[in-house]
Amino acid sequence: MVHDAQMDYYGTRLATCSSDRTVKIFDVKNGGQILVADLRGHEGPVWQVAWAHPMFGNILASCSYDRKVIIWKEENGAWDKMYEYCGHESSVNSVCWGPYDFGLILACGSSDGAISLLTFTGDQQWDVKKISNAHTIGCNAVSWAPAVVPGSLIDQPSGQKPNYIKRFVSGGCDNLVKLWKEEDGQWKEDQKLEAHSDWVRDVGWAPSIGLPTSTIASCSQDGRVFIWTCDDPAGNTWTAKLLHKFSDVVWHVSWSITGNILAVSGGDNKVAYTL
Amino acid sequence: MEELDVEPAITNIPAASDGKHLGFAWGPGDILAYETLYMAPGSGCSFIHEVRKDEDIYSPILRKLFNESHHIFVGLQTIREDLPSKNKKTQLVPELNYCLELSSVLVLQVSILLAIELIWNLCEVLFIDAAPAGPLLLHLLDWVRLHKGDVDEKAREVLQSESPAEHHDYWDVVVSYVLQGRFEEARQMLVKQATLQPAARNMYKLMDTLLSKMPFYNPGGTQTLTEFDVKWRHWHEEVDRCLQDNSFASNQHLEIICKILVGDEDTLLEHKELLSTWYHFLVTRLLFCHPTVKPTELHYYAQSCMTMFLDLRSVPEPLDSILLAAFEFDIHQVIKDCSIALNNWWFVAHLTDLLDHCKLLQSHNLHFGSNLREFLLLEYASGLFTHHSLWQLAVDYFDNCPEFGHVYLELQIERVPLDTERKALKVLRICEQRQMSEQVRSICKIMAMRALRNNRLGSALSWSIRAKDAAFATLISERFLQDYCARGTFSDLDLIDNLGPAMLLSDRLTFLVKYREFHKLYEENRFSEAAKLLLSLITAKIAPRSFWMTLLTDALPLLEQKEVSHSAHCALHCGFGHDLCFILQ
Numbered sequence: 001m002v003h004d005a006q007m008d009y010y011g012t013r014l015a016t017c018s019s020d021r022t023v024k025i026f027d028v029k030n031g032g033q034i035l036v037a038d039l040r041g042h043e044g045p046v047w048q049v050a051w052a053h054p055m056f057g058n059i060l061a062s063c064s065y066d067r068k069v070i071i072w073k074e075e076n077g078a079w080d081k082m083y084e085y086c087g088h089e090s091s092v093n094s095v096c097w098g099p100y101d102f103g104l105i106l107a108c109g110s111s112d113g114a115i116s117l118l119t120f121t122g123d124q125q126w127d128v129k130k131i132s133n134a135h136t137i138g139c140n141a142v143s144w145a146p147a148v149v150p151g152s153l154i155d156q157p158s159g160q161k162p163n164y165i166k167r168f169v170s171g172g173c174d175n176l177v178k179l180w181k182e183e184d185g186q187w188k189e190d191q192k193l194e195a196h197s198d199w200v201r202d203v204g205w206a207p208s209i210g211l212p213t214s215t216i217a218s219c220s221q222d223g224r225v226f227i228w229t230c231d232d233p234a235g236n237t238w239t240a241k242l243l244h245k246f247s248d249v250v251w252h253v254s255w256s257i258t259g260n261i262l263a264v265s266g267g268d269n270k271v272a273y274t275l
Numbered sequence: 276m277e278e279l280d281v282e283p284a285i286t287n288i289p290a291a292s293d294g295k296h297l298g299f300a301w302g303p304g305d306i307l308a309y310e311t312l313y314m315a316p317g318s319g320c321s322f323i324h325e326v327r328k329d330e331d332i333y334s335p336i337l338r339k340l341f342n343e344s345h346h347i348f349v350g351l352q353t354i355r356e357d358l359p360s361k362n363k364k365t366q367l368v369p370e371l372n373y374c375l376e377l378s379s380v381l382v383l384q385v386s387i388l389l390a391i392e393l394i395w396n397l398c399e400v401l402f403i404d405a406a407p408a409g410p411l412l413l414h415l416l417d418w419v420r421l422h423k424g425d426v427d428e429k430a431r432e433v434l435q436s437e438s439p440a441e442h443h444d445y446w447d448v449v450v451s452y453v454l455q456g457r458f459e460e461a462r463q464m465l466v467k468q469a470t471l472q473p474a475a476r477n478m479y480k481l482m483d484t485l486l487s488k489m490p491f492y493n494p495g496g497t498q499t500l501t502e503f504d505v506k507w508r509h510w511h512e513e514v515d516r517c518l519q520d521n522s523f524a525s526n527q528h529l530e531i532i533c534k535i536l537v538g539d540e541d542t543l544l545e546h547k548e549l550l551s552t553w554y555h556f557l558v559t560r561l562l563f564c565h566p567t568v569k570p571t572e573l574h575y576y577a578q579s580c581m582t583m584f585l586d587l588r589s590v591p592e593p594l595d596s597i598l599l600a601a602f603e604f605d606i607h608q609v610i611k612d613c614s615i616a617l618n619n620w621w622f623v624a625h626l627t628d629l630l631d632h633c634k635l636l637q638s639h640n641l642h643f644g645s646n647l648r649e650f651l652l653l654e655y656a657s658g659l660f661t662h663h664s665l666w667q668l669a670v671d672y673f674d675n676c677p678e679f680g681h682v683y684l685e686l687q688i689e690r691v692p693l694d695t696e697r698k699a700l701k702v703l704r705i706c707e708q709r710q711m712s713e714q715v716r717s718i719c720k721i722m723a724m725r726a727l728r729n730n731r732l733g734s735a736l737s738w739s740i741r742a743k744d745a746a747f748a749t750l751i752s753e754r755f756l757q758d759y760c761a762r763g764t765f766s767d768l769d770l771i772d773n774l775g776p777a778m779l780l781s782d783r784l785t786f787l788v789k790y791r792e793f794h795k796l797y798e799e800n801r802f803s804e805a806a807k808l809l810l811s812l813i814t815a816k817i818a819p820r821s822f823w824m825t826l827l828t829d830a831l832p833l834l835e836q837k838e839v840s841h842s843a844h845c846a847l848h849c850g851f852g853h854d855l856c857f858i859l860q
Binding site: 010 | 298299300301302653657661679681682683686687689690691692693713717720721724728
């Protein structure tokens, strides 16, 4: 049973993960399907995989029922474990890499209700920050906001490191969608968005097309898909719009690269496209 | 589009069995779908399906079409604004028509492309030429003639036969000519029949006269539309008189032709097979009933002709609704229907662009606030981006979308696989030309990492310099220095020796270059200068700690050189002492 499949940045490699505890990587260039790696290390079904930006090399993260997050790296044509994180007390349900502007940073959501942020600090070292009790009962999904510099419409002088505000959104078993912001090196809950009447299964922050608005999609066990928009650059007032109510659980939402299409996967076995 | 009031098409994924969920992931131009059970382990089908739009863009003929239309598109954007619409159109559309001819070679796509050509030509006639009453009918006649090639084929067959007038298709050809208003040719054909029936000569003479006297409006002439109308009605009465007089009663064929000339609907409808389409029927009907039709009256006739022509049972096809919308001069409806009916944005994107440049498209705000033209061009160009070479065409399209073109390009160009250095440079050049500094940095970083992983330090260094990435340059310089310690030699000397001001990107890099320079001086026996340089390296403190021993070791032989000046000697000794203290700490 395949639980997740993700194409890499260029659409040349495919990573899949499964109940059989493995993560497999295929070369899919020119319509081919060549198994490149069979990664073993998890002791339970693997729920999600995520590719890091190619500038860091070929790096893949996976999370599993076995409470572990493993980061794999390809070195000299061979894949190996780069880092293993065992800081959660329950199944890790979701992993998501932050925008490359922030460096190599991974958000992980777990059924123990916590969200961990793993930051690569160089030389095989990873810094870990944990947000405990982010969602009571459990966190099901995490998704990063695109890197936008405040006042980014004005050019930053070159050479100066821009002052990014790191933000991400999470969805949990408390039926809530929460926004998190990093301030002075600490992660704080920025917004609490209430609209769902059952577990939030997935969240997705839409890519930025240069407008000052932010858009988030959330889907839930209650069959609803909401689109949240915020017009003010400070990110304080969010309005929800119901996109659709499906007859069954909606498991997964995903934005296209330019953010003009949202793909939705529901329990009634359809993948719907919306513009 | 928010106004989409049609149910979206459903694509079935085979093998998605009951009780299972459908997982998916975005690919570059497609979606991956797979059977799964969310959050529940289990066994099941481990296939992954790839769902893709019909891949027109991979056909070689269509690639040529896309290349040509790209060329035309770019030309159109730079054309002078004050040129009247007609000039713009005449310069560009013939080239597009040529492309369409090219592409009709591809058998599978023929019907779609012919339909596109049909729609395109009609749009030219109605929207761009915008002919008034009088010339309008003539243009419509041209349009129908252009798209009914089988008449000429049949005629050729008939004429090449032993006795054309006795060929079983002879009368079909004559009637077809008449239906299309091609009277010269009809008359020539009739002559052949006339010679075979000397007894009926007078009848044939009469028909010939009628055909030759039918007035056609001359747009370049001095006759007004009213004068033409009067003349035409006069002629029409004459034809009707012939019918009433039973002048052609003894010849069934000529009688039919006479009825056609008078515009008898029933007779016209009896020839559905020869007309083959309702829009041919429309034009023919107008020709013989109302040649001075005004553009605003077209839709009324179009609707009634379509209803009369099509069976009660048959449902209008998408093509029919598109043509009808065109006859109603509803440009937006045409574009909307074409978008739905065709599986590639190519046609609507270019049509809309052309109409926009002829100022025929009112601004129609869409969801993102961008206008219709831009929306369609963005969609079309995004589709091109998934192709390994056509993506370059897409760049020009994005460039000409003032609102979102730039950001779309930023998002898409990062996904172009950088298979070769050459391709990476191509992508880079595009980014640099457009001041897309983020993307430049990202691409250079990716290439630098790749080079580093393959131990191509020189390449990695040049990429990180291009990326202006100080941190990475430092990392690579360290590697160079490590290599030196390990092997005693430097690699990529050419690069290091010729860096110029780029060496100032990072302290470590500067040290590397200067250290290499020191070695060069030493090899050239320029010991005095070497000593000075070494001294400055030590005192400037840009050397990494790990290197201090090496530097000191390097200094030793210098102290033994006589050429080294006395002051340098002292300085070195002092430097020594200074640093020895540091090391001993």
